[in-house]
Amino acid sequence: MKKVFAAALMVLSGLATAGTYTQTKYPIVLAPGVLGFDKILGIEYFYGIPAALGSDGAKVYVTSASAFNTSEARGEQMLAQVQTILAISGAQKVNLIGHSHGGFSSRYVAAAIPTRVASVTAVGSPVKGTPVADLVVQFTANPAIGGLVGTVGNAFSKLISTLGGKNYNEDILGSMASLSTAGAANFNARFPAGVPVSACGEGAYSANGQRFYSWGGTSLVTNILDPLDILFGTTSLAFAGKASDGLVGQCSSHFGQVLRDDYSWNHGDEINHLLSLRGLFTTDPKSVYRDQANRLKTAGL
Numbered sequence: 001m002k003k004v005f006a007a008a009l010m011v012l013s014g015l016a017t018a019g020t021y022t023q024t025k026y027p028i029v030l031a032p033g034v035l036g037f038d039k040i041l042g043i044e045y046f047y048g049i050p051a052a053l054g055s056d057g058a059k060v061y062v063t064s065a066s067a068f069n070t071s072e073a074r075g076e077q078m079l080a081q082v083q084t085i086l087a088i089s090g091a092q093k094v095n096l097i098g099h100s101h102g103g104f105s106s107r108y109v110a111a112a113i114p115t116r117v118a119s120v121t122a123v124g125s126p127v128k129g130t131p132v133a134d135l136v137v138q139f140t141a142n143p144a145i146g147g148l149v150g151t152v153g154n155a156f157s158k159l160i161s162t163l164g165g166k167n168y169n170e171d172i173l174g175s176m177a178s179l180s181t182a183g184a185a186n187f188n189a190r191f192p193a194g195v196p197v198s199a200c201g202e203g204a205y206s207a208n209g210q211r212f213y214s215w216g217g218t219s220l221v222t223n224i225l226d227p228l229d230i231l232f233g234t235t236s237l238a239f240a241g242k243a244s245d246g247l248v249g250q251c252s253s254h255f256g257q258v259l260r261d262d263y264s265w266n267h268g269d270e271i272n273h274l275l276s277l278r279g280l281f282t283t284d285p286k287s288v289y290r291d292q293a294n295r296l297k298t299a300g301l
Contacts (some may be wrong), residue, residue, distance in 0.1 A: 002077045022128060022293035023057025025301055026118045029085060031078055032271075033100025034124075034175065037064035037164035046099070047272040052286035057295050061085045061094075065105060067157035068166040068175035071187050075108025077168065082109050086116055093118040095296050097289070099271050100124055102246070103214075108199065110210055111191050116289060118301040119211040120194065121292060122255040124270040126248045127214075129184030131238040136176040145174060156276060164300060185254075198252035200260050212256020215288065217245040221281070226277040227270040234265060245270065257269030263288070 019045040032038065033046040037188045039062075044050065063081045065074040082094060095118050098106035103125025111118040126133075140146035153172030161168045177183045188195045194203040194212035205212060220236050221229040232246025243250040247267040254261060264282040268274055 021056040023052050024296045027059040027091050029094045029096050031098035031102030031105045033102045036067045039264045040164040046171040049289050059153040061221040067160040068172040070174040070232045071104040071178040074105045078105040079109045095119045097121040099263045107191050122214040124248050126252045127255045128252040132235050133176045133179035135178045178272045187298045194200035194256040196254050203256045214255035215259045216253030216261050217248050217263040218243040219264045222279040224276050228274050232266040
């Protein structure tokens, strides 16, 4: 009996001392990219990632946004949510991690309230824009085509927002304009912190008391059972053979300190989708987010 009790104490002691690997000083706030939902029909945008972060100490919040809208509109939506998170958590600052267009939202918030943001991490974010959006912008330049695409696209976007329990304004053409090469350049001119000056280099590691990081993938079809691979395999044609995750070019994903830009992931794998289907021997995305939380913890963030 004493041995059993002693063993139980050892287990409890282990549990008490474990669980701090992801325990950052400030809460982690996750920002979704296009489609914008935090959870839809019970499925998380960052599939399994909040729990993986929270299991070892991190306080995690997930924001939502319009399925498709301009960088500024989505940035304002995130700003309001971050301000609420700061109020209810009592935290002095937050660590922002944004996927895809969510990287733009995070940078917008960081510029709006610089003293309340400790770090920004961009995951598969088209910092310099994406040729996929360039093609859409060119295709919809014709008023008749643009009107049709806008009407159908906004209706689809509204459906996504509704299914996610939200009621946002939608602007799919505005979204594509923001994510185009020209739109991204305009955004970068107004929010330059962390943006690489060279075509494929790193950006400043810090500015305004904030740290900047990024990572991305360069694979397309990673699991034949994943229907998203068909989408990203198709959209990758816009890159004319250059390395990308299907929607974002390898160099365009660079922001601040580039932790890695060639994971064997496509754009969906970066958020552990679809339902964690990915290449058999590829890196688990959840472990990468956990490692980033530990990196922030080590940096005192």
